Structure formats: structure tokens, C-alpha cells
Amino acid sequence: MSDISIPSEVRGLASELAKPMPMRRGSVSERYVKCNKPGCPCGERSDARHGPYYSLSRVVRGRTQSRWLGTEQAAVVRQQVEAGQRFRKKIDAYWEACEQWADAQLAGTGEVSTEETKKGALKKPSKRRSSPKSGSW
Numbered sequence: 001m002s003d004i005s006i007p008s009e010v011r012g013l014a015s016e017l018a019k020p021m022p023m024r025r026g027s028v029s030e031r032y033v034k035c036n037k038p039g040c041p042c043g044e045r046s047d048a049r050h051g052p053y054y055s056l057s058r059v060v061r062g063r064t065q066s067r068w069l070g071t072e073q074a075a076v077v078r079q080q081v082e083a084g085q086r087f088r089k090k091i092d093a094y095w096e097a098c099e100q101w102a103d104a105q106l107a108g109t110g111e112v113s114t115e116e117t118k119k120g121a122l123k124k125p126s127k128r129r130s131s132p133k134s135g136s137w
Contacts, residue, residue, distance in 0.1 A: 007101050013094040023084035026058030028069070028077055056081075 032049035034042040041048035054074035057066045069077055 007097065007104075009097045010094070010101055013090060013097055016090055017087070017094060021083055021087075022080050023087055024056075024058070024077065024080045025084050026056050026081060028074055028081060029055050029057060030074070031055070 030052045031054075032051035033053065034040075034049055036043060042050055052071075054069040054071065054077075055066050056069055056077050057064055059065075
């Protein structure tokens, strides 16, 4: 297939996806905690909690993994997570553009119309016209 037949939207999205950048999946959480030590004000006042503490969480093979982050790391990781979310949206847009391109190719073949692809719209196969062969000679 030549490059001329690739739709410009598909070509543009593909070039955007090909640009390497640091990104990651997951989410960054910010927590304020109380220590439960006797006499510490955090046990009585919510504005006296310790923190913020940051963590990165993501699901790997069905299990949640978390990692503590420093304040500076949390800022960088937030940017990486946002880059990953933008990448995922571009992937979805790329899939959609490629499927539209594929549909256009199908429409160009003239073999199956859009109406015929709906569930139950295709004709049933024809019935057997000859009688089945008997088991005896």
C-alpha cells in the first residue's frame, strides 16, 4: 500500500504517536495523615495533620502497586501521568480514524453495504437442494 492512500488524519495522528516522551499510567495521590502519638495536635485538629505525602498508584496484572514520592517527584510524575492520558486519547483517536479508513475501503469494494452489516440483515444461506445420501448401498 502506498503512502498516497493514507488519509491525512491517520498520517497526522501516527506522526504524533511516534514522538517519544516520558509518560506513565496511574494516578498521583496527596495525603495528610494523623500519627496517633499522645499529645500530638494532629489527633484533635484536622488542620494539624502531617503531610502532604504523595504516592503513585497503578494496577499491574490485577493488583494495585503504590510507590511513595517526594514533593519534587510528585510534580514530575503528575506531568508524566498527564502525558500518558493525552497519549491514550491520541491512541483512541488513531483507532477511530483507522476504523473510518477501513470502513471507507469496505464501501469502495461494493460487496457489502452498511445496511447489510447490521445484525440479522444478511440473507440466510440457501437450503440444500439435493436429498441426503442414504447410508446403504
